[in-house]
Amino acid sequence: MSIDRREFIRIAGLTTFFGLGGKAAFELLTPGQLEAKMAQEAPKGTRWAMVVDMTKLDADTAKKCVAACHRIHNVPDLNNPVNPKEKVDPEDKVRWEIKWIWADHFHNAFPGFEQPYQQKLDHLPFLLLCNHCENPPCVRVCPTKATFRREDGIVMMDMHRCIGCRYCMAGCPFGARSFNWQDPRPFVKEVFPDYPTREKGVVEKCTFCVERVEKGLMPACVLESKGALLFGDLNSPKSNVRQVLQQSYSIRRKPHLGTNPQVYYIV
């Protein structure tokens, strides 16, 4: 099909007119939308995260962090029943264990990252806890929103609403959640009075010490860690976590799953 000069100019003019008009129409209907989408979305508000500096963490300190967390949250200890006669079988201890934070080996914490020729990481006590992911699968699957993600990034648990379906436990790729298979109170020897216990039939996990963070305090594990654990606001450029993450390379657990975990490990 041949086209003469007049025809060409006519077509070019019409296309330009409609093209510009199209954008104008878009602007009229949704002003600023196009520009807004193009610009980088600047993060607003607080975004809590934790950095675990494995170069500064030793096994004893790790144990103390775990003990501190479990103490102030009345997490039951199956090795220490209130009534010493009510002992729990070792098999049941494995099944019924409740842990909000715990220490584990590198190849369990980061499966698939094993590097057989290194020895540095083999005996380090990696502190594992809920990663308070930005894209949490546990929140996605909870049928009652008993677990939900707050604006400030903390993935919270509402013990009042949980129906104990344990879908969140199936959904968590990090094994961070525990369920109360029985009444926990017979295994809470030293009751911390300012925090409730839980009842049988609900799921629980680390909440980044939200009751402390809201008062401006640091989480218990961070205070106990002698500087190995850092907790702060990733959205604030001057925060300790942001500085540390900019200076050192850090790894996160199972990043390829896209859950965007907010606990970073410096190795």
Place this chain on the structure above:
Amino acid sequence: MLENAFTGSKRYYLLLAVLGGMIAVGFVVYLYQLSFGLGITGLGRDVSWGFYIAQLTYLVGVAASGVMVVLPYYLHNYKAFGRITILGEFLAVAAVTMCLLFVIVDLGRPDRMLNIIKYPTPNSVLFWDMIVLNTYLILNIVIGWVVLESERNQVAPPKWVKPLIYLSIPWAPSIHTVTAFLYSGLPGRGYWLTAVMAPRFLSSAFAAGPSILILLALLVRKFTKFDPGKEQIQTLAKIVTYAILINVFFFFCEVFTVFYSQIPDHMLHFKYLFVGLDGKGQLVPIMWFSIVGMTITALLLVRPENRANEKTLAILCGMVVLTTYLDKGLGLMTGGFVPNPLERVVEYWPTIPEALITMGVYGIGLLILTVLYKVAVSVKEEIKS
């Protein structure tokens, strides 16, 4: 029509009594579970879903298979199935009721069950599962009852029941797809994170459900005056054959993808199930029995003579039910949770209280099935005379 359930032979009353006993035992043990907690089961932090949810998964498939009798009759005018659509629908009612009961006995806080309705969460597959299962239950109760009653009164069923029947046809595969989606959308569980989960569920459902229906039809023929029909059973057998072949094929597809790609964390689950991992492998013989048995049964079903002989057909259907139950029940559950996200092997086996509660729920389902089948068969016998 329900009055037919209150009269019957001594054998009928004996069956009701046995089922009542099962239910009573299960109920008492459930009270114990309510007072102690779910710790009476073999579940734990690492394998947090087990026997109860395994039954739910399997029975949803059995329930969905009702569509396999309804679809040929209502969509393609396969008149022969007109005799047995009611058996399929009532089987679906019993199966879905058991599914819902298994969800309830598995909940840690059943007193808060209504929270799913009070705080609807459309992004959760469990929310949709609750909706589709309950709707399917109501659909089948209404359709089955109305069509049966019309048949008894020798009139055509009312017009409004037709759209419900047409709705139940896509609804049946959807209840099982939604149940499959419970598993196949979880990023942390490699054994379940496969696109073929929903198709696998459907293929095993369409093999197991019609197999159960065949066995029930043979029982009905033996113990009552109603004969579901030789042609009907043979057509069902053809459906079972195709479905079980497809199911076996899907399994081999899974095995190929996992082991040809050699991705470690996908292989680990299959290794645990079929050869053991870290020295632990209590499911190995069960899984081999399931897969090898399923394959051999499928191949045997291909031969028309094996299907035509109703004795061998019954044995093969029993094998289909058993092998799919093992694969889709404990195999599916345990495979998903073992090894755990930290690549540790923690094994799971149901406890006796767990089995007794399960038995109680099966008692309720079988009671519903017995009562509904008694009504259906009485009506059919009444029409004949």
Place this chain on the structure above:
Amino acid sequence: MKKDVKNEFGVFGERPRVEKKLFHAKYIFGGLAVFLVLLLLPVLPNLGKAVPPPQPSLDTAAIQKLKGKDKQCVADTVWMRSYHMQLLGDWREAVVRDGKREVVGLGGKKFNPSLSNTCMECHSNKSQFCDQCHNYVAVTPNCWGCHLEKEKKVTKAEAK
């Protein structure tokens, strides 16, 4: 006496005389008697006895320490008596789901919305306060399965 009646076939005629008889009379009256007994079972053992009305006590060390205008609860007594459960429900949503850990109560006073840490701080005598009315109306609020009562601990401290 013949009665002109219409039976179900629409035909006028004499209503047939049927001797009225109650079948299974033994079972019916027996069952009714059992039902009546079961119905009255909660009442029968307590017939004639009167339970004294509840007397919730405000006699705790924490409340004694409050002086003058401070000696008041989060809201006034009459309102609290009817609505304390609703208040706790609102507080629960505020703390757990909205992250609000400060509420304003009566007289503009700020409170930390917590059952164990605020309410029970003043009303540490649960058995003489909360349980008085709850037992009277046979209510068992299930808060205490998780939330700590703190009664023994506080009274021990007071004894010291």
